[in-house]
Amino acid sequence: MLSVQNTDAPVTFTPELLGKFAEIVARYPEGKQKSALLPILHLVQAEFGWVSAPAMDKVAEYLNIQPIEVYEVATFYTMYFLKPQGKYMLEVCRTGPCEIVGATPIMEHIEKTLGVKEGDVTPDGLFSWRGVECLAACGYGPVLQIGPEYTFYENLTTESVDKLISDLKGKANN
């Protein structure tokens, strides 16, 4: 089940990141800074690759709310990674419309190509993958997305997935 994972790695928010936090908090009325929680967690995940317990504690401190208020949000929403993932997390839509145009064979192909099960990380730390629910791109299925930019790859075939994986490997090694 979902749980908050601790880590010994120290968490520091750079001044640049804190600047982005402040920009977000300014969008809401005085005293309603908790509204910034979801956007800030996205920024934290983009920076560190996942949201650890110490990071969540620091977010709580920043927003002047209780840590549990951050944990309950991070564990409710599916986009927040509660443990480290590969540098590239391939999230394949597995819901009805994508399924009937071949999402399952795409996921099987990714599993075979990467050699890791859903949710696991490749030994080189580059990739993980998982099936996710409807991504609102049903006319272009099968689709996958890769965070933190959430770039979309549409009308997937095994060939286009192979090319994507090799492109990402090339990008990471440069």
Added chain:
Amino acid sequence: MGRKLLLEHINVPGINTFDVYRSKGGYASVEKALKTLSPDDVVEEVKKSGLRGRGGAGFPTGMKWSFLAKPEGVPRYLVCNGDESEPGTFKDRYLMTHIPHLLIEGMIVASYALGANTSYIYLRGEMMPQIRILERAIAEAKNAGFLGNNILGTGYDLELYVQPGGGAYICGEETALLESLEGKRGNPRIKPPFPAIAGLYGCPTVVNNVESIAAVVPIINHGGDEYAKIGIGRSTGTKLISAGGNLKRPGVYEIELGVTVEDFIYGDDYCQGIANGKRLKAVVAGGSSVPILPANLILKTINNEARLMTYESLSDGGFATGTMLGSGGFIAYDEDQCIVRNTWNFARFYHHESCGQCSPCREGTGWMEKVLHRLEFGHGKMSDMDLLVDVSKKIEGNTICPLGDAAAWPVASAIRHFRDEFEWHVTNPSVAITSNYGLAHYADPLPVLEKAEA
């Protein structure tokens, strides 16, 4: 080809930029509304247009606006619902990606009508690219004096922000969306009070779908009466339909409400028929929540009349033989698709997305998924179909929000119309794993259009 009110300029190069959008008449509705109409006039035009909420429920938008409480000294909010998570639906993503200023323009006019000075566009978190697109468009509009303080010198102030969600279907429900916007778990609130009285931060709030807000632009430009001339009966105007599944040409289409379902599936202006020369088996017409119908019932009503793409015609026959327009997420299934597998897939989706607040939904969706899983994978029993219907009935109507109904309807309708396919899975478990039941008698009554296609 019908009139295009939302996507008229979608193919103009650079229409995503302020300058090109403006050169095509963009932001005219803001000038018209802020300079010549009172907020109440704008609400009146939207009422006259007959516009119904495009997110799925189909509630009249003008009426929703008129319910907004206006206590002295309390801020009011407009929140745009861009959570778009209903399987089969991808029209809002399309609109925001290609013509973001249409949404911004609609937000300004709608905020003015409601007296909101801060408005939020809530997008599902997966739409980060669209968030970047909208934020750039907002900056452009602000730079041109259409947002910020004293817009166009009229004294009206508006700030507009885009808020990402965190990945949760439930946040498409308006009170769950508001909880999420307040930085909490997306648990729907008990109503009443409705958001019109106590919404965001406890203040009066209107929540509208992306497409509904975009539709305000042509309504103000042409007038509510003109808008209402398009369509049939209480289904006025144009609607974006997301067409997916086994169609030759899937995509987003703007239709005049009232085209026939047959024309939409087979017509050259629309989806051009079923892909790969196959035949149509079934359709989910309005997003995964609405009842699935076999081909013969989607093309013609039980009274043998052509079924139209309108709120009324699609629901003709009630749930016994009809369905709903919903969000316009139109999914076509060809003869090779397995209804049991699809129903299991949807049940898994709803189980995954149930927020867990109400027991009937939290537990019931899980049981439906389990029973459907065993049917699909060859361990089903003849009593399972009645069991599923029983569970679905115990969820339906017994939950705080409509997710329970949304989970129950696809299961109940699949068994209602495709019971023999479920039974075949029980009697032929090993065959059912490797092959499909096929078209059976759900046959698409239309001859397959024989085109020169190998």
